[in-house]
Amino acid sequence: MTHRQPPLASIAERFQAKRPEFTLANTSSLRYDNNSINSVITVIRTQISLSEQEYEAAKLEAERLGISLAELLRRSLRSIVPAGDEPPWMRYAGMVNSGSPNSSQQIDDVVYGRKD
Amino acid sequence: MAGRTEAYVDTAALIAFADGSDSHHTLFRRLFAQPPPLITTTLVVAEGHGWFLRRFDSARALQFLALVGAILPLKVSGVGLAEQKAATLILRRFSDQPLTLTDAVGLHLMASRRVQVCWSADRHMALTGVPLVIHQH
Numbered sequence: 648m649t650h651r652q653p654p655l656a657s658i659a660e661r662f663q664a665k666r667p668e669f670t671l672a673n674t675s676s677l678r679y680d681n682n683s684i685n686s687v688i689t690v691i692r693t694q695i696s697l698s699e700q701e702y703e704a705a706k707l708e709a710e711r712l713g714i715s716l717a718e719l720l721r722r723s724l725r726s727i728v729p730a731g732d733e734p735p736w737m738r739y740a741g742m743v744n745s746g747s748p749n750s751s752q753q754i755d756d757v758v759y760g761r762k763d
Numbered sequence: 764m765a766g767r768t769e770a771y772v773d774t775a776a777l778i779a780f781a782d783g784s785d786s787h788h789t790l791f792r793r794l795f796a797q798p799p800p801l802i803t804t805t806l807v808v809a810e811g812h813g814w815f816l817r818r819f820d821s822a823r824a825l826q827f828l829a830l831v832g833a834i835l836p837l838k839v840s841g842v843g844l845a846e847q848k849a850a851t852l853i854l855r856r857f858s859d860q861p862l863t864l865t866d867a868v869g870l871h872l873m874a875s876r877r878v879q880v881c882w883s884a885d886r887h888m889a890l891t892g893v894p895l896v897i898h899q900h
Contacts, residue, residue, distance in 0.1 A: 736833035741783030748786040751779035751884040
């Protein structure tokens with residue numbers, strides 16, 4: 648009887664996913680009189696396995712966007728998994744950042760070209 | 764959504780929604796989150812696809828087509844010879860303006876369907892008197 652190995656990624660997910668961590672690091676803190684209020688952010692640490700090619704491509708893209716690899720992966724995930732009760736097409740909101748505040752008013756220049 | 768007035772979606776609205784850098788992004792993000800019935804044309808889709816192709820790459824352009832397909836309240840109206848002829852009349856009427864055929868077909872569609880509001884940041888789309896949504900918010 649042959650025994651098929653589960654994919655590496657699923658093994659890593661099974662053994663590396665940790666319980667939620669409750670941390671006060673990077674949280675906002677408000678102080679009124681002598682009372683301080685801290686908001687707690689719940690994060691779940693997990694580990695994924697990527698091929699060398701995928702890793703290099705992701706690192707390059709993150710570098711190009713000026714963000715961390717973790718942030719790139721979070722953004723990628725958000726583009727696939729709808730957030731909350733928003734309709735599914737909302738995952739495309741802000742799917743690019745052209746760097747131009749006037750991009751919606753300069754469409755003709757890009758598509759048809761500027762007049763000389 | 765039922766009973767709400769139909770709005771015409773111009774290329775600018777789709778670009779502003781998709782481009783987080785655009786100054787109208789927040790407005791269109793809010794509008795698309797709870798849209799009324801929407802209508803646009805195949806020419807707008809082609810223009811938007813062309814924008815992503817020129818500004819970014821074919822992958823982003825395909826992603827844009829996926830966006831258009833995902834917006835369920837958005838009806839994409841085909842453009843045939845009749846629409847082209849009607850748009851040509853509009854182009855002649857406003858020959859002093861740098862209107863594209865896409866713009867003119869949109870203006871024709873808004874008139875023929877009595878659309879009350881135009882989702883666009885392009886002032887040319889207000890030439891026939893339909894208000895732009897950016898001036899209402």
